[in-house]
Amino acid sequence: MAGTISRGIKAPIIREGDDIVKIVADSVLAAAEQDGFQLREKDVICVTEAVVARADGNYASTEDIAADVKAKLGGGTVGVVFPILSRNRFAICLRGIAKGAKKVVLMLSYPSDEVGNHLFDMDVLDGSGVNPYTDVLTLEEYRKAFGYIKHPFTGVDLSLIHI
Numbered sequence: 001m002a003g004t005i006s007r008g009i010k011a012p013i014i015r016e017g018d019d020i021v022k023i024v025a026d027s028v029l030a031a032a033e034q035d036g037f038q039l040r041e042k043d044v045i046c047v048t049e050a051v052v053a054r055a056d057g058n059y060a061s062t063e064d065i066a067a068d069v070k071a072k073l074g075g076g077t078v079g080v081v082f083p084i085l086s087r088n089r090f091a092i093c094l095r096g097i098a099k100g101a102k103k104v105v106l107m108l109s110y111p112s113d114e115v116g117n118h119l120f121d122m123d124v125l126d127g128s129g130v131n132p133y134t135d136v137l138t139l140e141e142y143r144k145a146f147g148y149i150k151h152p153f154t155g156v157d158l159s160l161i162h163i
Contacts, residue, residue, distance in 0.1 A: 007031070011051075020047065020055040050089075065096025077103040085113045120146045 011027035014020065024047055032039055053059050060068075069078060078101040083090050085108070098104050111125060111132035112118045125132060128145040137145065 007035075007037070014051050014054045016054060016057040018055045020052060060096070062092060062096035062099055065093060066099035069097050069100030073101065075101055077101065077105060079105045079107065081107045082109050082114045084115055120149055 009027050009031045011023055014023065024045065028039070028045055031037075069075070078097055080094070080097060083094075083106070094104070094106075111120070111122075124146055130137065130145050
């Protein structure tokens with residue numbers, strides 16, 4: 001009687017040249033065994049394009065991004081509007097954009113990015129006295145209220161991206 005069921009499957013970090021078919025199959029089978037679900041005929045297994053691209057080596061370097069930005073936008077001032085900051089690759093893309101431009105202007109959603117990921121711990125916001133809908137903070141004021149926030153996987157200082 002169940003309708004569509006969607007599961008996220010944990011898998012190892014995929015690197016260029018990895019056997020994506022084997023990794024996906026092994027990961028799904030291990031999850032099915034551990035969590036007690038069965039695979040049936042007509043089940044669909046999807047893999048994000050980012051994982052496939054990484055395994056295939058089909059991605060742009062920061063130098064590729066910089067060259068593209070400079071060629072298409074002239075290398076002057078570039079605006080980035082409402083990026084999804086929770087993606088750990090945003091910092092890498094921003095680095096490439098910055099290499100291809102003299103100045104980068106970021107327009108950010110606040111207090112969360114456009115898909116609803118909060119830029120900082122909302123409990124800290126509640127106790128900070130900051131009104132995210134009216135207050136404009138300098139970096140110093142932001143640091144005083146929220147401190148330094150590092151992405152748990154990449155170690156990137158997210159508060160610098162969020163300002």
